[in-house]
Amino acid sequence: MDFGYFHEEESEQFAFYRIPQVLFKDEKFAKLSTDAKVLYGLFLNRVSLSKKNHWIDDEGRVYVYYTLVSIQEDLHCASQKALKLLKELESYGLIERVKQGLCKPDRIYVKNFILLQESPVRSGENHHTGVVKITSPECRESPPNNTELNNTECSNTNLILSKSREDERELYRQYLYQSLDIEILKEHYPYGVEEIDEIFDIILDVLCSNQKFITISGDKKPINVVKSRFMKLDSSHIQFVMDSMKDKTTKVRNVKKYIVAALYNAPITINNYYQSLVQHDMATGKI
Known part of the structure; x- marks a missing residue:
């Protein structure tokens, strides 16, 4: 050289x-x-x-x-x-x-x-x-x-x-890749690897955002509030978002905004979602 x-x-x-x-x-x-x-x-x-x-x-x-x-x-x-x-x-x-x-x-x-x-x-x-x-x-x-x-x-x-934003994103990536069990999710969903990667990238985008606010389902939320909620996510919430997207019958115009909103609401809606599925299966005689 x-x-x-x-x-x-x-x-x-x-x-x-x-x-x-x-x-x-x-x-x-x-x-x-x-x-x-x-x-x-x-x-x-x-x-x-x-x-x-x-x-x-x-x-x-x-x-x-x-x-x-x-x-x-x-x-x-x-x-x-x-x-x-x-x-x-x-x-x-x-x-x-x-x-x-x-x-x-x-x-x-x-x-x-x-x-x-x-x-x-x-x-x-x-x-x-x-x-x-x-x-x-x-x-x-x-x-x-x-x-x-x-x-x-x-x-x-x-x-x-001085530190670059790339360093910050890499720090989040390394931590969340393990804490969210991304590798395990990919093993369980071999046909959903691209979808998992997309959701993972969106999580990183939110956590590394320098905006003061972010819009969730039409409402402006302080970015620190959204980041705090995202840091509490686990692999079950990603599974929940994947399941809800699969079950959605209407066309999603903005997939990224939908995923951001679904992830933000996941910790407070996941239990009701799966409970309603159980009740539906019981009512239809599936279980």
Whole structure:
């Protein structure tokens, strides 16, 4: 490969992952493998997205979802290597995995080790830890210190913190693919794979929407209300939408709007729907 050279500010076109300098400079982490340090940086990337999506437990702690398959894809490694790196981070107390039950991804807490170190000044002045979290005005006032932080590093801090909408969608995709049992649904409905994929994509579209409102059956609903309802969906609700579409006798003019409305109403209408089917079958002597 023959790559070009950087000119002037072209380096700022990239998005960056954050890896705290202290992981490389502090003796406590000297034996932590470089791959594990990189993985910790990938975890920090997901912490930022989790905060944005309000993935916070009852104690106010941010958690992330990062499946083994996703780690393998991101680091281009085998499952054994990915597991080894997870255990390595756990052994250093940098992450904590919490099992959530069968077919559900682990809830992972990324530990903030910097809280254990002395940090007399919080405004961004005189950093001695090697972890940079500075706003631009403070950055220009900071004197040189042992991190060898210069103006170029400082001006790029905000770029490092930036995240793309593709990252957000991928985060949702990885979590929901497992929590909604999409693979199992496809096995049960081999002739409905395309329909399942369509419904799944619509769920992702809603959760990643930046609109303030969304129209459900003619009514404008705050997007946060709709997202909250969608995060409570499970595989039975997708089955319900598929069944209701199959049973619908009238033509649906806007399939996407119909599916969005059906998914939104699924948690509160699913029981009545199947109960009415049972009553109908009993009345007609089918059961």
